[in-house]
Amino acid sequence: MSEATDTQSIAVIVDDSSTVAAMQDYLEANGIADARRYALRDIDDVERAIRAGHVKRVVLARLPGFLRAVWERRIDPDAWRNAEVELTFVEETESVNAATAYNLADSWLVWDAYRRRRRTIAGIILSTIATGAAFLALLASRS
Numbered sequence: 001m002s003e004a005t006d007t008q009s010i011a012v013i014v015d016d017s018s019t020v021a022a023m024q025d026y027l028e029a030n031g032i033a034d035a036r037r038y039a040l041r042d043i044d045d046v047e048r049a050i051r052a053g054h055v056k057r058v059v060l061a062r063l064p065g066f067l068r069a070v071w072e073r074r075i076d077p078d079a080w081r082n083a084e085v086e087l088t089f090v091e092e093t094e095s096v097n098a099a100t101a102y103n104l105a106d107s108w109l110v111w112d113a114y115r116r117r118r119r120t121i122a123g124i125i126l127s128t129i130a131t132g133a134a135f136l137a138l139l140a141s142r143s
Contacts (some may be wrong), residue, residue, distance in 0.1 A: 009056040010035035011046045019061035026059070026090045035059070043069045045075070045112040050083050057086040058101055071112075077105040117133070 012035045014023050036055075038046055043065075049055040058080070060066050066087070066125065073076045075113035080087065
């Protein structure tokens with residue numbers, strides 16, 4: 001694979017103007033010149049490129065941008081992991097790395113599924129109570 005192809009398979013995501021300089025320094029230090037650049041608001045485009053097999057590495061400025069996209073269900077971290085996407089954070093530390101990001105995303109998705117189930121059950125219970133109350137009100141009005 002040529003160098004041009006390698007860098008074309010890299011998506012760089014900048015979340016706001018405060019991270020542009022740090023991202024530029026990281027890209028220069030790591031010899032990344034031709035990567036495709038995205039704003040965080042366009043992470044859906046990155047998701048589509050990953051699913052199409054066009055992106056194999058994603059460089060984000062910070063962990064919160066990645067997690068926000070997971071929480072908003074704009075990206076599927078399992079699809080990224082299954083596509084063997086290399087995930088890098090410019091502001092990476094020992095406690096913030098790709099493995100941490102995937103683990104946090106997995107934990108949140110499990111919690112969110114649990115929360116949705118609880119909401120569904122609560123909705124069913126409330127609907128049953130409301131239906132029963134309406135039925136009783138109808139019976140009372142006929143007497």
